[in-house]
Amino acid sequence: MENKIAVYRREQFNAAHRLNNPEWSEEENQRIFGKCNNPNYHGHNYILELKVVGFPDAKTGYVVDMKILSDIIHKEVIKKFDHRNLNLDTEEFKTLNPTAENIAIVIWNLIRPHISSDLDLYVRLYETERNFVEYPTV
Template structure:
């Protein structure tokens, strides 16, 4: 049994992106009713704040759970460079057939990062779409 304490490391990143919430199977009226201003045909943007949480035991050789420079480089490569100043609906293949809600964006980000982080470490994504609206994946 491993009694080593677990520690969470957090890395905060930022990206700006445009999107449109839209369900192609619905009428224009239903899309406007459900998504309101977020259904603007000309898209709209957000200044997203992304917080990545990695939890695990401390490596006795390094003193780290994970090297934050390595984590930052990973997030920049896999998320920020692919999302920042892009239209999520048009420019990011993962959203070609997936509505880019904050919930779905967080799940996509998790999927992009998880394969690159040691499987013994827990990963959690917190994504702020606005100061008051944010999501967390996976949920507790």
């Protein structure tokens, strides 16, 4: 059976961050980023959805083993970002503004090497119930 299908894995992590461009004045940062520029940071309960698209394996019926996918997410994302200040505690955001867009791209880059190249990988990251980003776009 040659039917392409998508499988999803959802995880959660909590992290603090501050949106700030060091090349701008405090006033400009405040004007652009508003409350997200709080010098004492602020946090989110991020919901991460990974979508993996491919053909089910003839022997297992899996596109990807969800336990293995969960283990990869925990190693590459949760252990690095959960209960951390993204600006201060992570190498990935030492010089990269931790917007939802940038976080999603970083997560994709962390996960992609661990997923078979014949599978498509998509990241959806919810920063709030109403705000989310997807990478890459369709």
